[in-house]
Amino acid sequence: MPGRTPPEAFEAFIEPIRRALSCLGPAKITLSQHGRQVGDTRAWTLNNGLGLAMRGGWHLDATMHYEIIPTQDTSAWRVTTRAYRYRVACADAELVRMHWHPSGNSPHTLPHLHIPALAAATHHLPVTRLTFEDAIEWAISLGAPPAREDWRDVLGETRALHIEHRSWHVSPRETSR
Numbered sequence: 001m002p003g004r005t006p007p008e009a010f011e012a013f014i015e016p017i018r019r020a021l022s023c024l025g026p027a028k029i030t031l032s033q034h035g036r037q038v039g040d041t042r043a044w045t046l047n048n049g050l051g052l053a054m055r056g057g058w059h060l061d062a063t064m065h066y067e068i069i070p071t072q073d074t075s076a077w078r079v080t081t082r083a084y085r086y087r088v089a090c091a092d093a094e095l096v097r098m099h100w101h102p103s104g105n106s107p108h109t110l111p112h113l114h115i116p117a118l119a120a121a122t123h124h125l126p127v128t129r130l131t132f133e134d135a136i137e138w139a140i141s142l143g144a145p146p147a148r149e150d151w152r153d154v155l156g157e158t159r160a161l162h163i164e165h166r167s168w169h170v171s172p173r174e175t176s177r
Contacts, residue, residue, distance in 0.1 A: 003076060003078070017044075025147040038069075046060065046061065088135065088138055099111070099113075113127055
């Protein structure tokens, strides 16, 4: 979601994330230092890294690394995702972790899942890119209580915005623009 300026691009990026999050309940998206500025990778987390606690013992943790960059024609700005980590748990039992962390110490640089109940907690199950909306939908599908009746519509709208502006889907080596 491009913007004419870096602040406009950031707001176009973060507002659909806030809206999607409203499907599970109120939470604060906390930005890393200088989170709205150009240069270097920044991050956001839920509630200062504490995640979102919901009724029934449900819990969602989410962190996304991003960077504000100029568009290809340099007439505007956009935000690009550099990594994500989503985790769904219930009653302190971890159900699924959705990761993409292309840099760091792990040799697993493509999107993948960890599913502890399948005894695959130490395995990296390959998947296509997962969105924040996917994490929210998975949480609700697994039993987390939605905070709004129109959650399907909201996630559909915010996911469509992401899909329209993403630069890759299956592998970060793929480019759609």
